[in-house]
Amino acid sequence: MYTRGGDAGQTSLGSGARVSKLNPLVRAYGAVDELNSLIGWVQVEAQDPRLLRIQNELFDLGADLSVPAGVDGRLRVEQSMVDRLEQDCDRFNAELPDLRSFVLPGGTEAAARLHVARTICRRAERDVLRAAKEHELGPLVAVYLNRLSDLLFVLARAANALAGQDEPLWKPGGTRD
Template sequence: MAVYTKKGDRGTTHLYGEKVARSKSDQRIIALGSIDELNSHLGFVSSLLASGRGSKQARFVGIRAEITQIQSDLFEIAACLATLPGNKLPFEIGLDRVRRLEKIIDGLEGSLPALANFIFPGGSRSGAALHVARSVTRRAEREVVKLAEKEKVEPNILIYINRLSDTLFMLAREVNRLEKKKEEIWKAK
């Protein structure tokens, strides 16, 4: 099977099972693209975490496993978003997935210093990449919300994406802690 079909050369595409082409600027396509972009950023983060040696790499095994699970969730969320309203969703995006993210957040809150101010996104390469993924998550969330304002979207998808940005924020802080990168606190002038 060829990677290219040339069917999208005029700025249109089809969702699975869709008979009529839609513009690539359609809100559902934009939301799907944002989820795909987020998944790619997380793949980049995972590759950065895998690039260490010895004990450094061992510290990140659990975080990489969580990122892989999140990437899998994002594939399933994308499949649901690509399913037209009125059709059966291919996956159930249950609140158990949200609770898994909350468990990660709660576990990290106990081991990281409390924040009284904003911190600058950055730190180690992997920490900074997680901050980028966090901000891409926020954009993806806005795109899915915009879609939900026009068409039916599974409500748990919105909850999951909202919780995911908090999870990535905490993972960025944890990675920077493990990398011994001090958080830079923002102070108003």
Template sequence: MKIYTKTGDAGDTGLFGGPRVKKDDPRVEAYGAVDELNAALGVARAAAAGAWPELDALLEGAQHRLFSLGAELATPRESRAHGALPPVSPSWAAELEASIDALELELPPLRQFVLPGGAPLAAALHLARCVCRRAERRAVTVAGEVEVAPAVLAYLNRLSDWLFVAARAANHRAGTPDVPWKPPAGEG
């Protein structure tokens, strides 16, 4: 099977089980951002390799879930294909909440904004968090136009929260302090 089909050379693509749309269609933007997020999680997993197996397992689970979430965004509800999709479960967000609560037990309280960065793993997690927020914004746009399972938006929102806390935990475990944001002094 060839990887190229040439069917998108004119700037359109097919939704799963649905019509052809422009490649900048809100659905395509949304599932494309979810795909970017999945790749960012892959980078974070590479940074975590061997150092934090539990985190690696959680990131891998999120990657699998993001495939289901992307399929939900790529498939019109009225299509026959939609009925064959694995559902995006509301329990996924609750599982992230439990993980956030557990990670926060090992962290000092957050008293101010922190800059993204620190240890390489923390920096990768912060970058993934930003990509997650973009994916969430794109999914909100789609949800304003067509019906989207509410669990999609809840999961993306909670995943970005989890990535922030995981980044702080990665810095903490590496002995690298979070860098507090310092507002610039006024000029002249």
């Protein structure tokens, strides 16, 4: 269960290279792992097979991050993965009312969890972009995370709509009436 290999603050990338656990790549795929765990928690409430597909794709994305972009024959984020996110987003968004205000995170349990996942996804995207300043990354890693955060927002709205729950909307000046 334990190797003691990380006791001195280093870990191995998928390429076998040893790096500091503070390396931007490690931070990026750690954020992706956190996102994947949170989507698993959303799945407990939502029971949506798309989320299971996304969890598998996030494992592929983590593998893409942990192996240098120039190494062939490794798992990589592919355009078809981004396309599926866009298709899901378009399909769910088409059934939702137009946005006329900012949506506050919340509503149903599933929607609230999806909003938290969306914010973690945005952080993972920022961590990937930071890592890309020092490491050559697959060109679609950040694109995938950007689309996924869009989909998580739409799915949160859809979860509220499916439950007949009004979306919490931002009101200028807060709750003052």
